Amino acid sequence: MSKHAMTRRAFVRGAGAALGAPFVITSAALGAEKKPPASERIVMGTIGLGGRGRHDMQALISNDDVQMVAVCDVQADRRNQGKAEVDKRYGNGDCATYRDFRDLLARDDIDAVLVATGDNWHALASIHAAQAGKDMYCEKPMAVTLAEGRALCQAMERYGVIFQCGTQRRTVSRFAYAVELAQTGKLGELKTLYAEMAPAEWFKYHPHATLPPEPEPDPEVIDWDMWLGPAPWRPFNKTYLTRPFWMANYDFSCGMITEWGSHTVDLCQWANNADDTTPTEFEVVEGTIVARYANGVELVFEEGKWPLHVRFVGSEGMIYVDDDGNVEAEPKSLLADRKFGKGYPQANHVRNFLDCVKSRRQPVAPAEGAHRANSTSQIANICLQLGRKLTFDPVKEQFVGDPMADRLLTRTIREPWRL
Amino acid sequence: MSRSTIALAAVLAAIVALTSALPNAAADEALDKAFDALKGYEWGADRTALAALDKAVADSHDDDQARLELEKRLSAVIRGDAPQAAKDIACRQLSLIGSAECVPAVSALLTDEKLSHMARYALERIPDAAAVAAMRDAMPKVSGRLKVGVINSLGVRRDAESADALIALLGDSDPQIAAAAAAALGSIGNAQAAEALEGFQEKAPANLKLAAADAYLVCAERLLADGKKTDALKIYRALAKSELKHVRVAGTRGMLAVAGKK
Numbered sequence: 001m002s003k004h005a006m007t008r009r010a011f012v013r014g015a016g017a018a019l020g021a022p023f024v025i026t027s028a029a030l031g032a033e034k035k036p037p038a039s040e041r042i043v044m045g046t047i048g049l050g051g052r053g054r055h056d057m058q059a060l061i062s063n064d065d066v067q068m069v070a071v072c073d074v075q076a077d078r079r080n081q082g083k084a085e086v087d088k089r090y091g092n093g094d095c096a097t098y099r100d101f102r103d104l105l106a107r108d109d110i111d112a113v114l115v116a117t118g119d120n121w122h123a124l125a126s127i128h129a130a131q132a133g134k135d136m137y138c139e140k141p142m143a144v145t146l147a148e149g150r151a152l153c154q155a156m157e158r159y160g161v162i163f164q165c166g167t168q169r170r171t172v173s174r175f176a177y178a179v180e181l182a183q184t185g186k187l188g189e190l191k192t193l194y195a196e197m198a199p200a201e202w203f204k205y206h207p208h209a210t211l212p213p214e215p216e217p218d219p220e221v222i223d224w225d226m227w228l229g230p231a232p233w234r235p236f237n238k239t240y241l242t243r244p245f246w247m248a249n250y251d252f253s254c255g256m257i258t259e260w261g262s263h264t265v266d267l268c269q270w271a272n273n274a275d276d277t278t279p280t281e282f283e284v285v286e287g288t289i290v291a292r293y294a295n296g297v298e299l300v301f302e303e304g305k306w307p308l309h310v311r312f313v314g315s316e317g318m319i320y321v322d323d324d325g326n327v328e329a330e331p332k333s334l335l336a337d338r339k340f341g342k343g344y345p346q347a348n349h350v351r352n353f354l355d356c357v358k359s360r361r362q363p364v365a366p367a368e369g370a371h372r373a374n375s376t377s378q379i380a381n382i383c384l385q386l387g388r389k390l391t392f393d394p395v396k397e398q399f400v401g402d403p404m405a406d407r408l409l410t411r412t413i414r415e416p417w418r419l
Numbered sequence: 420m421s422r423s424t425i426a427l428a429a430v431l432a433a434i435v436a437l438t439s440a441l442p443n444a445a446a447d448e449a450l451d452k453a454f455d456a457l458k459g460y461e462w463g464a465d466r467t468a469l470a471a472l473d474k475a476v477a478d479s480h481d482d483d484q485a486r487l488e489l490e491k492r493l494s495a496v497i498r499g500d501a502p503q504a505a506k507d508i509a510c511r512q513l514s515l516i517g518s519a520e521c522v523p524a525v526s527a528l529l530t531d532e533k534l535s536h537m538a539r540y541a542l543e544r545i546p547d548a549a550a551v552a553a554m555r556d557a558m559p560k561v562s563g564r565l566k567v568g569v570i571n572s573l574g575v576r577r578d579a580e581s582a583d584a585l586i587a588l589l590g591d592s593d594p595q596i597a598a599a600a601a602a603a604l605g606s607i608g609n610a611q612a613a614e615a616l617e618g619f620q621e622k623a624p625a626n627l628k629l630a631a632a633d634a635y636l637v638c639a640e641r642l643l644a645d646g647k648k649t650d651a652l653k654i655y656r657a658l659a660k661s662e663l664k665h666v667r668v669a670g671t672r673g674m675l676a677v678a679g680k681k
Contacts, residue, residue: 131629132629132665133666158636158640158669159669161665208466208508210462210464211463212461212463232507232537233533387474387477404515404516410544410575412514412540412543412572415536415565415568416571416595417571418602
């Protein structure tokens with residue numbers, strides 16, 4: 001039973017009156033066949049309904065112990081599509097829609113939320129969710145600055161809510177197995193970790209590019225002010241809303257390093273038992289970034305080529321894993337007769353989140369680990385931007401002897417928002 | 420030293436001076452062109468035209484004189500009649516290299532509806548006390564969202580000198596301003612802020628209950644980090660009796676933290 005079981009029961013009692021419709025005890029409320037009764041279901045809302053958001057939402061609502069009751073997006077077509085998908089799943093028309101995520105979070109019948117907004121909103125929406133007492137599954141990258149990431153961690157710690165970052169390769173068996181080999185010394189002394197960046201051709205736009213003004217739509221159709229949220233204002237242009245433009249723009253995301261680094265760097269950090277730290281040195285070497293941890297392990301950011309992959313090299317072995325299901329190891333005996341699947345489904349990751357909402361245990365991709373992995377990618381970005389070697393103190397979360405780099409650890413958020 | 424040796428040394432010195440001056444001259448010319456492009460930069464213009472400026476700013480980290488020169492030129496762009504998009508970029512650059520030198524130019528934008536945020540974008544990152552003082556001075560001159568923004572920045576900078584003004588704003592009729600003032604006081608996190616937030620916590624209207632609780636919790640964390648366990652415990656005990664379940668949980672977690680059990 002989840003922490004808000006009483007609240008949900010109260011909602012079931014009062015929902016009919018609150019919504020101005022007669023309340024009928026249905027088989028769905030009582031729990032038909034395998035479906036758990038309403039009091040044991042996790043009542044959820046989805047914030048952000050782009051392609052990824054709806055994909056995550058489908059993974060959530062495929063679980064019988066999830067009841068999705070509300071969706072939110074600043075774009076009307078996405079709101080309507082999200083509602084249609086939820087209503088189809090439950091065979092009714094009950095899913096509520098919201099333009100402003102704060103209205104969704106104000107519902108006390110909702111236990112948990114999916115945060116799948118644009119990247120510039122991830123941390124703020126998650127912090128608001130924690131302040132409202134909700135657990136959350138948040139897409140990666142969990143923040144666009146180190147300051148945002150730390151504030152998110154503090155909010156999760158403050159309220160004791162469950163946070164699962166959408167770094168789902170942690171629950172894909174072949175990636176988890178590679179990490180296990182590294183962590184347990186099966187590769188010998190760990191030497192070099194290779195993390196792939198997203199393919200450069202996806203990032204042809206300048207990271208600070210702007211676009212010529214176009215007429216601003218009716219906020220009910222596209223709420224431009226809310227879409228920008230904490231990011232600096234600029235006049236509307238529909239191209240901002242499209243990938244890869246916003247992904248490449250530092251006001252809305254963090255570019256090619258975090259796009260795949262959210263997964264690949266995260267796995268390297270995990271392999272190095274570095275979920276609570278970051279490398280201490282970063283430098284540009286032959287056009288890419290090489291970082292070093294305090295324990296001597298080197299992290300190399302590799303040029304991205306499909307399929308996404310990681311490679312861990314130790315003194316006595318190596319393992320390579322990719323998204324197409326390829327797994328190579330030296331010595332080959334490390335793999336024995338193991339069979340692995342393809343792809344990078346998030347079913348296990350979502351299930352882990354839901355189980356943790358019920359058990360109140362830390363999920364496999366908690367806030368601190370996600371923050372440290374994201375920090376490593378962010379610092380690599382800063383290193384690339386400044387074009388010089390940087391030394392970082394993972395305890396103070398500050399650079400050593402580079403005040404200009406320190407200034408890039410935070411960004412001023414546009415009013416009225418704040419961390 | 421023979422005359423021939425002196426002549427050779429002079430030639431070598433001239434070659435060295437010439438070869439080092441040539442790249443500098445090229446860089447200076449590229450920077451001048453970038454500033455020309457910046458002065459007329461409109462939304463959607465080619466951003467790569469400003470690459471020399473980006474590089475000059477990044478490379479100035481160990482050159483005080485270069486930073487100061489850039490700061491003066493960027494301040495001039497802000498003071499001039501450049502488009503909003505140009506001033507936006509100038510503020511971003513000054514957020515990296517700005518000092519007290521640029522504060523008068525940047526702070527003049529704090530009351531500008533369109534550029535107040537970008538002024539804060541620069542000022543929040545400038546370590547000099549003059550940057551905070553400028554935002555403190557601007558607080559009574561702005562209203563609505565702009566006031567919320569300035570309050571938020573003073574909170575980020577944990578400006579204890581703003582505490583009296585922020586306490587007065589807890590009773591503001593605009594709930595966004597009252598909530599921002601509470602959050603800023605929570606970030607300041609001293610005894611004066613704690614006392615004010617205690618009162619705010621007790622009388623906050625329903626739409627500010629969450630904001631009041633969060634500010635009070637942050638204040639407790641600041642006090643605890645400063646070693647003021649008794650003051651922090653007082654806050655956590657009060658919040659452990661909140662009508663809001665998750666705030667009660669947070670209060671209880673705080674009490675455990677004070678006891679070193681978390």
